[in-house]
Amino acid sequence: MWDTASEITSAITEKEGELILLRTRMEDDFDLWALTPYESKDATGKIRKGYQAYTSSAPRNFFDKIQDGLNQAALSIQIKLGDDASAEERRRASKGELYLFGALNAIDRRLLKRGEPPLREALGHLICLRGWYALRALVYVPKGGKETVFDVQAWDPLHVTWEVGSNGLLWGAYKRQATKAQIESEYGFVIKGKDAELVDFWDTERNSVIIEGAFAKSPTPHNIGRVPLMVGAVGSTPTIQRRTLGASALEYRGDSVWASARDLFEPYNKYVSRMMDVMERAVVGSIKHPSRLGNKTLASDPFLTWQEIQLEEGEDVVPLEMPRVPPEITVVLGIISQDLQQSTLPFPLAYGGTTQGLSGRALAKLADATRSVYNPGTESLARSYTWLCEELLAQFVQKGNKKRELYGYKPEGEFFQVQVKPTEINPNWYIQVRVEPRLPRDEQGEIMMALAATQKRAPDDIALMSKATAREHILKLRDPDAEEDKVLEEMGKALPPIVAVNIAAALKRRGENELAEQVMMLLRPQGAGATQAPPLPPELLKAIITVLVQSGQPQLAEALLKVLGGKPAPLVGEPPQGVPSPVAGATVPVEGPSPGGLVAEQAGLPTAKQAGMAGGVGLGV
Numbered sequence: 001m002w003d004t005a006s007e008i009t010s011a012i013t014e015k016e017g018e019l020i021l022l023r024t025r026m027e028d029d030f031d032l033w034a035l036t037p038y039e040s041k042d043a044t045g046k047i048r049k050g051y052q053a054y055t056s057s058a059p060r061n062f063f064d065k066i067q068d069g070l071n072q073a074a075l076s077i078q079i080k081l082g083d084d085a086s087a088e089e090r091r092r093a094s095k096g097e098l099y100l101f102g103a104l105n106a107i108d109r110r111l112l113k114r115g116e117p118p119l120r121e122a123l124g125h126l127i128c129l130r131g132w133y134a135l136r137a138l139v140y141v142p143k144g145g146k147e148t149v150f151d152v153q154a155w156d157p158l159h160v161t162w163e164v165g166s167n168g169l170l171w172g173a174y175k176r177q178a179t180k181a182q183i184e185s186e187y188g189f190v191i192k193g194k195d196a197e198l199v200d201f202w203d204t205e206r207n208s209v210i211i212e213g214a215f216a217k218s219p220t221p222h223n224i225g226r227v228p229l230m231v232g233a234v235g236s237t238p239t240i241q242r243r244t245l246g247a248s249a250l251e252y253r254g255d256s257v258w259a260s261a262r263d264l265f266e267p268y269n270k271y272v273s274r275m276m277d278v279m280e281r282a283v284v285g286s287i288k289h290p291s292r293l294g295n296k297t298l299a300s301d302p303f304l305t306w307q308e309i310q311l312e313e314g315e316d317v318v319p320l321e322m323p324r325v326p327p328e329i330t331v332v333l334g335i336i337s338q339d340l341q342q343s344t345l346p347f348p349l350a351y352g353g354t355t356q357g358l359s360g361r362a363l364a365k366l367a368d369a370t371r372s373v374y375n376p377g378t379e380s381l382a383r384s385y386t387w388l389c390e391e392l393l394a395q396f397v398q399k400g401n402k403k404r405e406l407y408g409y410k411p412e413g414e415f416f417q418v419q420v421k422p423t424e425i426n427p428n429w430y431i432q433v434r435v436e437p438r439l440p441r442d443e444q445g446e447i448m449m450a451l452a453a454t455q456k457r458a459p460d461d462i463a464l465m466s467k468a469t470a471r472e473h474i475l476k477l478r479d480p481d482a483e484e485d486k487v488l489e490e491m492g493k494a495l496p497p498i499v500a501v502n503i504a505a506a507l508k509r510r511g512e513n514e515l516a517e518q519v520m521m522l523l524r525p526q527g528a529g530a531t532q533a534p535p536l537p538p539e540l541l542k543a544i545i546t547v548l549v550q551s552g553q554p555q556l557a558e559a560l561l562k563v564l565g566g567k568p569a570p571l572v573g574e575p576p577q578g579v580p581s582p583v584a585g586a587t588v589p590v591e592g593p594s595p596g597g598l599v600a601e602q603a604g605l606p607t608a609k610q611a612g613m614a615g616g617v618g619l620g621v
Contacts, residue, residue: 052276070124102406132157139395189216260343
């Protein structure tokens with residue numbers, strides 16, 4: 001679209017004119033975050049020297065509270081599939097989620113090497129401070145490189161200029177200051193001074209870098225097919241215009257955490273400073289000393305210590321009346337304080353300033369009072385990560401021509417390591433990102449509500465709600481499906497035969513082989529009239545076996561099938577010396593170790609290798 005550096009800089013300069021008011025607001029907000037000292041001024045705006053100046057720490061405390069809330073919020077990433085998705089599609093989606101989780105971990109590690117905070121923390125800081133957010137995402141294999149690089153940066157919106165078309169960004173530019181060594185190392189461009197302004201320009205086809213009015217990187221095709229940038233405003237305000245068409249209203253879109261409280265801090269500092277002035281004058285303790293000629297002085301401070309003051313007849317020493325704070329100032333400060341609490345977070349509850357036990361209703365009200373403060377930031381994080389995950393998928397398929405080994409931690413804290421090829425990724429997967437702030441909850445009340453909703457009123461009645469729905473909507477679990485798998489796994493491990501097998505295995509590890517064999521003997525039927533473990537419902541048994549196999553414990557699944565044999569069932573192709581299985585058409589060998597997937601294959605279930613992780617299991621960040 002643009003072929004010369006002057007054309008690009010002219011387009012940027014023209015667009016920057018529309019952003020002046022927005023950037024002025026961002027700079028004013030920066031003074032609140034940095035706690036720029038308040039300066040006492042007179043009615044004409046001149047600084048009053050020698051007067052007290054108070055600077056409230058409330059803006060920074062409030063900012064840190066909101067940013068910490070964004071950092072601690074529960075962020076989950078999930079690839080959604082239809083109910084009719086095949087087992088292979090779910091397996092690929094599960095691997096795709098691991099890919100996303102590993103790629104985000106690689107992005108954070110790359111940023112940490114540069115001395116920058118992790119992506120989520122940097123993005124949360126800009127969301128709270130600027131009220132806007134900007135991301136640049138690239139996935140590529142460097143020339144001569146051996147692995148795919150995930151290069152993602154959170155740009156400061158104060159220095160981002162962009163143009164939006166009907167289908168998204170037409171172009172975007174980012175200005176930053178770089179040192180001579182940085183510029184020469186990255187672009188091989190030698191500047192005259194110690195540092196220079198660098199302009200990183202992207203359009204739908206090419207990328208270029210301009211330094212000192214010249215191309216440090218000439219327009220180069222990026223082969224992505226779109227601008228790999230995202231620019232967004234915090235909040236729900238759409239693009240609006242003033243009454244006079246053409247008057248920009250961009251400064252009203254997107255706002256920092258001080259959107260409602262921005263203009264309250266200066267008058268608060270002003271009136272508190274005036275009160276401090278009064279107190280300072282009161283401490284001075286001036287006196288009146290009337291005398292006949294008006295030239296008498298005291299030798300020392302009469303308030304310093306006890307002393308005898310000798311005066312002529314008619315003289316006196318009278319303390320000067322101390323200045324008083326007008327009573328109206330208390331009313332003014334009360335109004336400002338009330339507005340500040342309504343515009344920020346309720347004090348002292350939101351800052352841990354109460355030890356009083358709160359009822360479930362009180363906790364619910366407190367959560368509602370604080371959720372509206374966190375929601376703009378958490379929603380912006382969710383939008384950013386949704387766009388980023390879609391870019392990571394699409395660009396990896398498009399430009400990542402090498403497989404990449406990724407690693408990180410699953411939501412439950414388990415470390416994983418996986419190799420992913422671009423051919424295993426579907427760029428059209430639907431990504432769902434949720435960011436939920438951690439607010440006070442009445443967890444005991446929620447559990448009782450969930451139990452009541454899933455309980456049958458009568459034997460022939462049905463519950464009001466399924467357990468899966470109760471886990472998701474009442475208990476607000478991030479991954480209800482994974483929680484159900486954990487419950488089934490615990491049920492399987494708690495079965496007496498499984499407990500006995502675990503006991504025997506523990507005894508063998510301690511060298512008690514004979515005692516372990518005796519424990520196992522207790523599990524084997526003795527004679528024709530020997531009793532066996534009560535049968536389990538086939539669906540429950542199948543679910544437990546599936547979970548045990550998928551969690552890497554096929555031996556426990558095999559032991560479960562052995563001890564729950566039951567009466568012989570019609571079998572097809574029954575192998576010799578087989579014990580009937582409660583799953584129709586399957587038998588399990590009595591002796592000898594079983595391969596990892598034998599139990600699942602004989603029970604008609606997917607093996608651990610085939611099943612992998614269940615598709616749609618959300619990954620927390």
